Amino acid sequence: MKTIYKNLIILSTVLIATSITSCKKLLTEEPKNSTYQEVFWQNARDARSAIAGNYALLRDAVTDKENRYYMYGDAIAKSYFTMQYTGDGLEGIQNGDFTFQYNVESLANWTKYYKTIAMSNIVLANIPKMTDTQLKDEENPTEFRNSLMGQALFIRALSYFMMVRVWGDVPLVTEAYEDPISAPQLGRSPRAAVMKQVEDDCHKAASLLSWTYENTGDAKVTANKGSVYALLAHLYLWRATMTDVSNNSPIMADVNSADTTINAIISRGGYSQTDTSKYYNTFIGRSPEGIFEINMSDNTLEGSNSSIGTRFLNGSYVNGYGNNPRNFVLKSYLDNHFGLGGQWVWDGTQWNWVAPLDKGDVRFKKNFDLVETDKPMLIKYSNVIYRNPGQRLDAVLSNNMIIFRLSDMMLLKAEIALYKNDPATATDIINSFRKRNGASPQAQIPAGWSKDDVMYEYILERGKEMFLEGHLYYDLLRTRTYEYFIDWMSEDRFKREGFYWPVDPALFRENPNLKQTTYWLGKV
Template sequence: MKNLRTKLSILCALTLILSTSACKKFLYEEPKDAPYEQTFWKTSKDVRSAMAGNYALFRGAITNKNNRYYMYGDAIAKNYFTIQYSGDGLEGIQTGDFTFQYNLNSLANYTLYYKSIAMSNTILLKVAAMTDAQLSAENDAVAFRNNTLGQAYFLRALSYFMMVRVWGDLPIVTEAYEDPLNAPQLPRKPKAEVMKLIEDDCHKAINLLTWTYENSGDAKVTANKGAAYALLAHLYLWRATMSNVSSDTPNLVDVNSADTTINTLINRGGYTLTDTANYKNTFIGRSSEGIFEINISENTLEGSNSSIGGGFLNESYVKGNGNNPRYFVVPRYLKDHFATTTDIRYTKGFDVTLPDKPVCLKYSNVTYRNPGQKLNPYLSNNIIIFRLGDMRLLKAEIALYKGDAATATSIINTFRRRNDPNPVLVDNGLSVSDVMDEYIIERGREMYLEGHLFYDLLRTRRYGFIVDWLPEDRFKKEGFYWPVDPALFRNNPFLKQTTYWLGKV
């Protein structure tokens, strides 16, 4: 019992350090003490605890600082939803000015992602060295080791993918340092190298993971082959169009790789689209079309009282929220994206009772921890990172990059027929450019508030439709990337500021 308490206290301490420390070497965790090395990494239970900690660190990285996953992927596009002033200046990001002090010190700081990467690196080092005898509690020690290593590679790749779209060039850390305080400080590496690491890690994960889950409780909220294929597909499309923003011609090698990757995922993953009658179940989580999600479920008391969805919900949905929530849907978005009001994504996704401040209902699975008095509301909606609808719709984008407007038209119209009894279909025979316009509208309907829309606009060069703070000349200067928090330069003389923000921060 004493040994178990020691192990648990060590794991908690490690996770706390990785999650919260403002350590001198900002890329790494604090050094492990001697008891940690002597008592941990001895059994499969230790490994499971460490991996659970890694998922917790990643969840913290994307939810910390006002739900940063959605701030980067949706909010800065501005004309999808509005952030109302609440004293912190967060709304400043919707004008393309990322220099507000609060935003610099929070959203411009990538430390939390590196905490998760550090844990992945540690797991990769330690678990690879464990013997089959140490993992003997498992039915198959080799399979367990492979699965754990695959998940660590996936989480490292996903962390870097989240960052490369936000900052471009990044320090690359793949070594688990036993003494981080004496580890070298590292400069930013070109984004091409970062994306190559992501690609390699995805392939390693795919080779180690399986399509199925040993435990049903792990389904969707831990990585399997499908999660790694989905990440790889997004990486290929981002690299195909964003490696060189001076050109609007996609790299067809990467486009074809994305196509092959998605085909494998669809054909072998066993995913199916959620029936439209159960539309909102997709966003509660663990639906038939979920590929990879971050667990935010009240079933395990991991719901959120500060999620992005809760920021939209007014008094009609959450007692005590009032009728002036922090976020509201831009009415122009609804007008531009829904030609009819019979689309299921409109009828079940939005409340327009207050027409000037529509409510997004995508994440509105509210649970009160004190249900009798309706107190302590928590949202029980997983963060959907990848799902089948996303993958199927990306097939239209791939077709357009190949000049195949007819296939893209068919895919878009399939989505419209599926979701709307009175669909306004894309006409056959339109040009690739015109169908791309329709595609980005369809992505806006399907993927609203899922952390993808700003990146969709950048990839397809349709940002001018929505993002009024991003003219073409700023785009060509890569002015969509974020600056690096100046606080990170204090202890690392090798860092350089993001090019566009030199002299501005």
């Protein structure tokens, strides 16, 4: 890990408060290139700047390499959308081949996650040492320390959770090293230990954070207790189902923990589902149902011309774009998820299943355009802002990256019910989502369906509700429904843990204690 920590101290950007209002908001910070003890950690502004830098590193990690958060969580499950060839080999991952050179050197490299983790470790090592005198500008220095430490713990836990789902076993680093040259070169820790660390960090963070925010400007885009609980809920379900992939029976203790955690979010978090008449507000960000989001709003000049939404839009939505976006939605996705009834029709060459689409469902109406063409367009993220509005130039998308939201948690309750052999409760939850979103009565699941049949409908509902939010691939793995949607994922490959990513061989040159992911031995 030496190089990671050395690069962090040399290169990491932390932020200094230059508030544009009387409120001290983390998002109104500016860069500064120093974390050295003798010039830093002297006052509340330094501490606040450091945690803002921690969020900035997290954002860089998840948006790096063609929005890697979505490449791992959605693109791999190619039944939802596809990427046209542009020469970088990204489309290879949709066929289950993670060995293309570009992918190995980018998506198989975890360095930016460790820079984020290293910054969390630095914050956690230094914040407790700050005295009340140094924090005299804060009304309550103890609460201030607790809040920043809780946020750093959450960022570290979220980073490790993202990594454990991608690589399984990863090096576990929880100490800040003042001298990066002396940092140990660590091997990969068992994923069980990594998940335990995530759980422990979350419990500590939850004890330090509150459900509310001191500053409204920090809401949703910085961590609170609800953010921590949402992460815990996902961790418990992942651990319940993916600890031993040779066994399809979940660990019920973790299932029950997820259930209790989500109940707390629903009852105590103060969240509410966004009114469907304001559907896009959820994905612009800071909506009533947002739990944790990565700030990418252009209100703070964090809009992007390379966010995932831009890869689906054409010139009708963004001035200067062409007619052929790189990514497009598969018609088979629309047919499978929004099809109603239907029949087999012979076209003279082959039989095709033809079904009318549920065009009344808000998620169909609001998320997709060009649905009658062979390349439907996703418009879920299309909040286009022109920084030169007069000439409609310098377009960016101002859509936050939604990590956790209330509807996600509410749907997970259906999955939990199915693990508890209660398909009736799961059916009620799924049907309530369909009714709420204006789906046809034909889309309602009849009473009495089997657990397996309801599980299939559940994964369809997740596919409708959570399209391109970084969850769908993991949903398919957890629920063992990958066989219906990922043609390259055989049961044999799944049980050999072929869903994990290889590790970039460049990292082995820096750390001889690393070992390649078992499935990819001899392939990379």
